[in-house]
Amino acid sequence: xxxxxxxxxxxxxxxxxxxxxxxxxxxxxxxxxxxxxxxxxxxxxxxxxxxxxxxxxxxxxxxxxxxxxxxxxxxxxxxxxxxxxxxxxxxxxxxxxxxxxxxxxxxxxxxxxxxx
Amino acid sequence: xxxxxxxxxxxxxxxxxxxxxxxxxxxxxxxxxxxxxxxxxxxxxxxxxxxxxxxxxxxxxxxxxxxxxxxxxxxxxxxxxxxxxxxxxxxxxxxxxxxxxxxxxxxxx
Numbered sequence: 001x002x003x004x005x006x007x008x009x010x011x012x013x014x015x016x017x018x019x020x021x022x023x024x025x026x027x028x029x030x031x032x033x034x035x036x037x038x039x040x041x042x043x044x045x046x047x048x049x050x051x052x053x054x055x056x057x058x059x060x061x062x063x064x065x066x067x068x069x070x071x072x073x074x075x076x077x078x079x080x081x082x083x084x085x086x087x088x089x090x091x092x093x094x095x096x097x098x099x100x101x102x103x104x105x106x107x108x109x110x111x112x113x114x115x116x
Numbered sequence: 117x118x119x120x121x122x123x124x125x126x127x128x129x130x131x132x133x134x135x136x137x138x139x140x141x142x143x144x145x146x147x148x149x150x151x152x153x154x155x156x157x158x159x160x161x162x163x164x165x166x167x168x169x170x171x172x173x174x175x176x177x178x179x180x181x182x183x184x185x186x187x188x189x190x191x192x193x194x195x196x197x198x199x200x201x202x203x204x205x206x207x208x209x210x211x212x213x214x215x216x217x218x219x220x221x222x223x224x225x
Contacts, residue, residue, distance in 0.1 A: 107158070
């Protein structure tokens with residue numbers, strides 16, 4: 001059983017550019033959520049995808065968008081990068097809320113994005 | 117004010133000590149999670165709670181829904197327990213997640 005894999009592990013982008021981060025979900029999990037963690041802060045919820053549709057969103061602007069694919073892997077896209085977007089981006093997969101046996105989330109190791 | 121508050125922010129303990137980390141939240145929740153984050157960012161989900169108490173090895177997590185409070189206890193602490201412990205809640209409506217800023221634990225041999 002594989003865990004959650006995120007790619008790339010590190011990335012440097014220039015302000016104004018666009019970035020795509022990728023996440024593979026754990027086997028048997030069909031819900032993926034994304035989080036932004038700034039240095040010294042707790043993670044902030046960006047959004048969640050279930051069955052290829054966004055079903056929950058935090059307080060992030062529309063330039064943060066996502067996709068979930070039929071194999072439940074996911075992408076996070078950020079357009080028009082700003083310096084404050086520099087952070088660790090974490091992905092987590094889980095079974096759907098309320099499903100018996102959903103005992104938690106499996107997190108990836110994150111992608112560290114630096115915007116210069 | 118944050119929806120999730122943790123205390124203490126930083127904690128240093130001697131090996132073998134009993135440790136308690138507290139979490140209070142202000143929103144209605146469907147579940148509360150305790151997470152462990154090691155240097156470099158990797159996060160491990162320790163517990164998911166909606167009521168009562170759970171135990172896994174030396175870790176114990178409790179939740180009081182009426183008081184909107186949860187605690188994470190570590191018995192017989194060990195230097196390998198050194199990490200940041202994060203409390204996170206999933207709101208009852210809207211699939212929103214809120215995180216505490218974490219408790220940085222250092223266990224000294």
